Amino acid sequence: MAIKVLVVDDEAAAIDVLKYYIDMTPTLSLLATFTDSRQAIQYCMLHDVDLLLCDIEMPLMNGLEVAEKQLGKTAVIFTTAHTNYAVKAFELNIVDYLVKPISYERFLQAISKYKEQFPTSVDDHFFVKTGTKGHLERINIADIIHVEGARNYVTIYHGTTQTITLLNLKDLEQRLPARDFLRIQKSSIVAIKHISGTKGGSVLLTNGNLVVIGPTYKEQVAKVINSKLIN
Incomplete structure (x- = not known):
């Protein structure tokens, strides 16, 4: 919350x-x-x-x-x-x-x-609406690899599955624990534990997706990566 x-x-x-x-x-x-x-x-x-x-x-x-x-x-x-x-x-x-x-x-x-x-409890899952009327899908937060927003739709990559739902990216972002997720561009959020490396100006994820780092977020992404860097 x-x-x-x-x-x-x-x-x-x-x-x-x-x-x-x-x-x-x-x-x-x-x-x-x-x-x-x-x-x-x-x-x-x-x-x-x-x-x-x-x-x-x-x-x-x-x-x-x-x-x-x-x-x-x-x-x-x-x-x-x-x-x-x-x-x-x-x-x-x-x-x-x-x-x-x-x-x-x-x-x-x-x-x-x-x-x-002022600690608050953090949900470990949430439900989203799918394209099928009356059908809700459970999303386990621990399974989320990458979230991508496009206008009023959000694509959630979780496990080996991707789910598209009618949702605002900002609203979904507020449900994700900040310590575990990182916004790397205006329309993309990634799970820090699923960052497998960087390539040029992009982040490489464990599912093979390559997500470009937005100019506004470069410094923030670098801090997260460098905190795990062994020289």
Whole structure:
């Protein structure tokens, strides 16, 4: 199940960065963004929010006040350009304190801290609709090798089988554990354990498929591969 995230910052550029990072992270789902912290509090009262990414120095109601109001309700990660609030912030039992500019790697570290503090159960399978009316097919997550999206359809390569279903790739991505799967281009996700090597600008999978690595994802893929590299 995806972690439901709310972003609060009075600077649009800062929100754009966090929106991009959230979109890059399969286990996160962005609910909404606010430049007005008071509106964010109202939203939290009406909706189920797991994690709040919040700036500190904001007009009307600052991030510390927001965190105090959400204490025991919603987890908070501060995203701020200022270091002088760190002590007060951690007194509020926040998850992490990110200082701008925030790198994607540092962002992921904060998300990992959230997952450690608030573990959730992970399903080992799910069901999808097939082309046959009334027929559902069980997909075991451990069997998935590669997932490929095309418009509103997704092809799931699992074991020696491939299943095509009417589904959005983003929705499926949120059901896959981030530690086990890696998006390598806009329309492709691969199981890390099924990467058998790289060839040029592509990833070679255990089923023989060769999937091109998208320019946006090259750095992320390289980090995963290099973490297993023996020099």
